[in-house]
Amino acid sequence: MITALAIVLLSCFAGFFASGCCGGETIYTPSTPSHYRGGNQNQGSEITGQQPLGSGTIIDRTGKIWDVAHARKYGLEPSGYQYGLGPFAIRPLMKPEMLSPEDPGYPGDFATFMVLGTTLNGFTRAYPTWTVLSSFEIANEKFGDAHVAVAF
């Protein structure tokens, strides 16, 4: 996930998910959502506030302490967490509004930007990845009675 807007919002983040589609549709149950590329993988260790405090805790740049000891069960070591921007650095989309085909601003049929599309409970929706989801990461949505998080 990388655009100029994303750089401003994410400050230290440098990479973004590469769109692998050259036409066609990639159906996936994402194995690694929010994947990004680029940047310096070693940069995280130099980010202040990322040092592990020991005993499975880490502290982010806002000073918030996170207990991640339990995550070792899944092979996630405290030293592996990067950036620590703080829990409100990247705000999610809340109750996003959707455009219908007849609404002004609805994109033309031949636009080639990438979207994350999904159909659930009779609702079919598309979320542009580079311009929106790459900035917010998560959209907290509701498809009929189903509450879901659309994640890039």
Place this chain on the structure above:
Amino acid sequence: MYSREIDGKILTLSASGWTYRNTFVLWDYETESLWYHLEGDSGLTCISGFYADRKLPEFQSAHARWSDWKERHPDSHFLKF
């Protein structure tokens, strides 16, 4: 895309500001539990916090060019931004 429902409650998910192996670590506003998509697994696993070891199931989604998606789903709604 993941369910936000657990034990009859609705969670608000967001990025925690952390990444692990280039993947965002999520958290929920309600309990500040951390959620992570483990490689090779489906859904989100709570790796820390109140819901530790619980899972949020995943729904199918597609990453596609808008033109292709629109062709297959002509009545699709589109995010307003």
